[in-house]
Amino acid sequence: MILKIKNIISQIHAVFVDNNNAKTIDAVSIDSRSLQNSSQTLFFALIGSNNDAHLYIKNLIEKGVQNFVVTHIPDDSAGKANFLVVENTLVALQLFAGYYRSLFDFPVIGLTGSNGKTIVKEWLNFLLSPDYNAIRSPKSYNSQVGVPLSVVAINEQHNLGIFEAGISTFSEMEKLEKIIKPTIGILTSIGSAHDEGFGNLEEKIREKLLLFKHSKVVIYQKNEIVDANLFSFKSGNQIAFSWSFKDATADVFVTKRPVSDKTFLHIRQAKENFEIEISFQDAASVENAISCLMVLLYFKYDVTIIQNRMKLLYPVEMRLKVKNGINNCSIIDDSYSSDFQSLKIALDFLESQTRAQQANIRNKQDQKKTVILSDIFQSGLPNAELYSKVAALIISNKISRVIGIGETISAFKEMFTNCITYKNTAEFIADFDVLIFSNETILIKGARTFQFEEIVSLLEEKTHETVLEINLNAISHNLNFFKSKLKPATKMMVMVKAFGYGNGGFEIAKLLEHHKVDYLGVAFADEGISLKNLGIHLPIMVMNPENTSFSAIIQHQLEPEIYSLKGLRAFIKIAEQKKLKHFPIHIKLDTGMHRLGFEANTIDDLIIALKGNQTIQIKSILSHMATSDDLKQKDFAHSQIDLFEKLSSKLMTELQIKPIRHILNTSGISNYPESQFDMVRLGIGLYGVSNDDEEQKYLENVGTLKSIISQIRTIPAGESVGYGRRFMAEKSTKIATIPIGYADGISRGWGNGVGFVTIKNEKATIVGSICMDMLMVDVSGIDCKEGDAVVIFGKSPTVNYIAQKLSTIPYEILTSISQRVKRVFYRE
Known part of the structure; x- marks a missing residue:
């Protein structure tokens, strides 16, 4: 983001006060505590019920911030910075975000609904990321403040947007629609969450549908209320793209078949029929997965791609988190929400987890299920009716024991069987040592105010408390950053040697396979064998193979780098014994690193050894740069590149082959883009590390x-x-x-x-x-x-x-x- 202040003034209906409207801004902030605030930050001084950011302007100026959107200029700050004076700073932030959004022209997916928005957003990002560089709402930034902050994070590298919009009452969605401007709309599950702001369900649906007022397509589960209200504002160029389990007139008709811990969905669209597999059985996850499927269908993805990607959908650890508990218990952590609709979803999830945990237990009476439940909010029902419905849910889900926490649920204790209650969390914790938890699945579900995370901590199995957290989103981001530097035809090998640079080999390899990189690189055969045994199908190059590992390399379909005549002859001998044909190998040239590789004076002998040999196939020719990260040694780097061009061309001409050629590592990708040849090798950059301070700003910490x-x-x-x-x-x-x-x-x-x-x-x-x-x-x-x-x-x-x-x-x-x-x- 680089914008001139003079272009912003009219967009947010501001009066400019001071003398430098030609200044540029490159970031937006509402947090005075942020260490990222700088001279090019545009700070919006928001006024909340308990806080007024105007109070912190003087301090921000002292820290170097020079540009402010304000309702008034504090006396102690006049003349010390640039001020854009507006009537309402929140409205100004929203207007600014709408203006900024208008500067980009690419598909934008807008999501709204009562449940599932964040999960669908994360899954869509996962499903579409191999083909798009997507920007999406961070976490659950779906509010009147969160949405504009999400949208202003767009940059020139993005070609797809995925944004959530959440509302709690009337007149909110119209503002969010002007900011997101979705071209594709998705209405997720509609439940009772946030009903208090609306008279009835139809009013809530009508308000939510305003997000799609100008969308080209609206994706939703077919429903009479939605149909009636959707068409009320639908213009001629919009289409409704519906799905259903029951209504065969929907655009996509779905039938589901649970098997083991999976669900198979049979899809019928027009004359096309096919089946997909997802790794979930609970109703919420199935519906969220179908919302994602509908986007893939709208984008006209090939059925095989849809099937392969949908199978890889993963649980989003946002609210329902499964953890190991004390005394062989399994904990379902839903400790931050308590409404009737989400309770139904959580109980469904509890049942599926219990089945998975107890699959091998013959005595079904051993399947104990406990629910620790706080007072329930956001139901819209009288308490007596609400807790009667809750009790019926508990009975239908065959819950063994209920522990209620809160004054309201305590008052309705008699509605539940085998139930004990506490007025607050502190009373429960005080009684914890006399309660027995063993060999059971425990759902912990409470509103945030009850601080049920303390109960989770008590019940969770204690392990070594030092962990290395790996952000897979950051890896995807960094991969896409370096991809953006490549020519369209350039392939990419990613190094996952040394346990993925200490971050974990298999999990990262699996993600890279999803992103369709061309090769993985490991140092030794055992690293590659481990990945193959765990199900990685990408071709894997072994960079430093020992002669003793050649048989294992062949057995596991790995591809060795060959760097000496001795190694070549040893490999050919084993290949001939095994009667192999065209087994892939990679020839390493030494162009100045002087570590491994064929030197210039050995090329003729290499050609003689390779000519006419049918047991092997030269898949690639490579070399390694010694100074790609040191721009003071550009001459040496260019000499390596020139020598690589000369030696590899000689091999290709003499042997009449067209292998992949590659010499650039992470620093080389950035510093020598003209020398990409056919492939590059991404290493430390994937893990968020660059030796260039400017480039480091664009990488995410992994x-x-x-x-x-x-x-x-x-x-x-x-x-x-x-x-x-x-x-x-x-x-x-x-x-x-x-x-x-x-x-x-x-x-x-x-x-x-x-x-x-x-x-x-x-x-x-x-x-x-x-x-x-x-x-x-x-x-x-x-x-x-x-x-x-x-x-x-x-x-x-x-x-x-x-x-x-x-x-x-x-x-x-x-x-x-x-x-x-x-x-x-x-x-x-």
């Missing part, structure tokens, strides 16, 4: 190494911390111990005041020597307690920063993280 505070103590002046007493307290000092050390991959050189961790967004310096399993930090002045989260690296400190301080490279920091550190993969 790995966040987290732990917790095990213990806090205060030591007096003169006392020491750790082995060798290398830290001596000069004053009373609060020390926190973190359960991570050099056995987990943290360099001892990062201790003794060199490094820091982040606690509550503040730096905590590492004091004393780093131990095998622990390190200690100074938390004096930080408001923290035992159990609080600690960031070892991620956004702060970054692996680049740590590497710089330790005089090493980010590769070493990432790949040093021990296998005993659990990897947790997630999508935002």
